[in-house]
Amino acid sequence: MISIQVEDFNPGHEYERLEGNKSSGAIVTFTGTVRDMNLGDEVGGLFLEHYPGMTEKALQEIIDEAMERWELQVVRVIHRIGQMHPGDRIVFVGVASAHRKEAFAACEFIMDYLKTRAPFWKKETTPEGDRWVDERESDQEAADRWL
């Protein structure tokens, strides 16, 4: 299940939703939060823009591919949009699988692909003014490992 939302989410509640499947022996979750520093500058806020419609489609394709690669019982992806501040939660990925290896791999795969394929853009507020965040080569390299 995919949610794109302005509101915060509760990782505890999301974790509980991943439980309860008796064939699952492993649950792995990832929560991404807003940092107060980037490229040596203080970050006071972060604005998240997305491409409505395409974002959901791109995330579904990523989940479908993960489910083809590994046997997963439940996959949950939440991504927030709009204005956020340091310490705020931005993204959540949760995976339930029979074994830990699959669950770890799938969670990492989904995050790596989300970062390079889902149409989200970050604009950060720094003392120097607002700026759009540039893509990182290391994110692309992380995604390319799965090819």
Next chain:
Amino acid sequence: MIKVLFFASFREQLNCEQLSLEEGEYSALLSELKSQLAEKGEAWREVMMSHRTLVAINQNMTRKDVTLNSGDEVAFFPPVTGG
């Protein structure tokens, strides 16, 4: 008619969120549409010619040149930075 969308820094650079181009106002190929839009000014040329520019046709990213059809949604945006 086709719809052309711009996101994030491109939207700001071009000061344009969306264009609607009627039949006859747009080229038959994506590559031609890019050249056509590049004619609109310096900022447009930069965005259209940049190797960083990503394109989605009907919400699917594409790296190929494709034929444009009425009803298509073409989007131009910089590399994504979510997560």
